Amino acid sequence: MRKVVSALLSVALMLAILPIESARAITVSIRMAVVYDIGGRGDHGINDATAAGVDAIKKKYGLTALSVREIVTNGTEADRENRLQFLASAKYSLIIAVGSQFANALGVVSVKNPETQFALINDDSVGNLNMSDMVFSAEQGAYLAGALAGLATKSNKVGYIAPANLLPNFVQFQRGVAYTNPKAIAFNQEVESVPAESAQILLSDKVDVVYSAWSATSEVQDELAKANGAKTRVFLIGITPDQYFLLDNSSQKFLLGAVSKRIDRAAFDVMTAAINNQTIIDTLDRTKGIYGHMYTINDGGLTLALTKLGATYGARITQIINAIKTGKSKLINLQSRTELVHLKQSDPLQLQVVQ
Secondary structure (H helix, E strand, O other), rough: OOHHHHHHHHHHHHHHHHHHHHHHHHHHHEEEEEEEOOOOOOOOOOHHHHHHHHHHHHHHHHHOOOOOOEEEEOOOOHHHHHHHHHHHHOOOOOEEEHHHHHHHHHHHHHHHOOOEEEEEEEEOOHHHHOEEEEEEOOOHHHHHHHHHHHHHOOOOEEEEEEEHHHHHHHHHHHHHHHHOHHHHHEEEEEEEEEEHHHHHHHHHHOOOEEEEEEOOOOHHHHHHHHOOOOOOOOOEEEEEOOHHHOOOOOHHHHHEEEEEEOHHHHHHHHHHHHOOOOOOOOEEEEEOOOOEEEEEEOEEEEEEEEEOOOHHHHHHHHHHHHHHHHOOOOEEEEEEOOOOOOOOOOOOOOOOOOO
16 A cells, blocks of 8 residues: 555656646746847836736746846947847847837848847838748728727817828728718828927818827827817827827827737737747738738737727727628728737726727
């Protein structure tokens, strides 16, 4: 009997030890790195959103700083390139760069280090087979913003403001507006160098809802804040987490909601793939050789988050999102994507995320 008990105890001990050893093996074998843009953690924007995904992956697999290294650039082109090259030379298997400011440096370093896997969060301009560009459909975001603008406008005049590269998405914004309010007219303004002036032009058109795809500064938001008064109401739709300034308390008085990108999920997905010795290389642009993943409404990587002001339109927006997911919406061509990982996140804006 003692021999049987002893044998059973030995088996039990082995079973108890195996998960620990397995976790330890993962920790030792995996070496990933994340290079944050200026400010790093605590920016209430794209860095923090990425960090949420990093924290989730570390928690799931019990990873430590030995397995996931996190560093911050000082913002110069030379520093970005040097840090990326240092990590590649140190044989990190996956190196994630946060934000489009890393595009040029990655274009150089990824070519020099073909055996290293790189990922770029929120940009799809760098093409290489060892690059995963993790991006979000700006066209679909503009459509959702247009649908909300159409619902919220009282004057039947709404505005779209964006830098030149995002101005073509005005077409999808118009379609979203038309879907919810065929009587509304949409105006657009390109931001060249002075966002405030472009915002003022829209305001002169008497718009009462503006979707801003300008994320470099808070000037569009500031102009709308000035326009709001006792007799005038102008509402804003933004983009999160790109527009970190939406957290400003004053914006809550006229912010309806924001196109919400699951940046955390992009980081989580690409790190999960690396842990499983896989890469994420959907074809984004075959001509330019750009690979990665485009998150959409269909896979839940892109949605619309509503503030208290916009919550009254929540049911209607939910219907629209469901119509898109089921293919019942015929206004825009939306491609369904396979969902890699479902990761819950508390929105930093404390908005009601519409699923």
